[in-house]
Amino acid sequence: MNQMxxxxxxxxxxxxxxxxxxxxxxxxxxxxxxxxxxxWLEAINRFALGLLAGFxxxxxxxxxxxxxxxxxILLAIWQKxxxxx
Numbered sequence: 593m594n595q596m597x598x599x600x601x602x603x604x605x606x607x608x609x610x611x612x613x614x615x616x617x618x619x620x621x622x623x624x625x626x627x628x629x630x631x632w633l634e635a636i637n638r639f640a641l642g643l644l645a646g647f648x649x650x651x652x653x654x655x656x657x658x659x660x661x662x663x664x665i666l667l668a669i670w671q672k673x674x675x676x677x
Contacts, residue, residue: 598642605635626668633661 609631616624637657641649649655 595642598638602635602638602642605631605638609635623668623672626664626671630661630664630668633657633664637661 609628612624612628612631615621616628634657637654641647641654647654
């Protein structure tokens with residue numbers, strides 16, 4: 593059951609990434625690109641967790657990938673809210 597849920601979360605993250613990528617193609621705003629990359633990183637992380645059943649999601653490797661995905665979201669928000677030059 594745990595692997596099925598990991599797969600469902602991975603597919604949902606992949607679809608959310610595609611959704612943001614579509615907005616990036618129309619607007620060329622880096623905000624949407626960073627969000628798409630973040631969701632795709634999370635999808636890869638969840639796929640790996642589902643395939644490697646013996647590993648726990650609190651491992652250093654999986655946590656580092658999740659940290660990078662959240663860092664991309666924070667970078668997107670920071671760049672969107674900084675004052676113009």
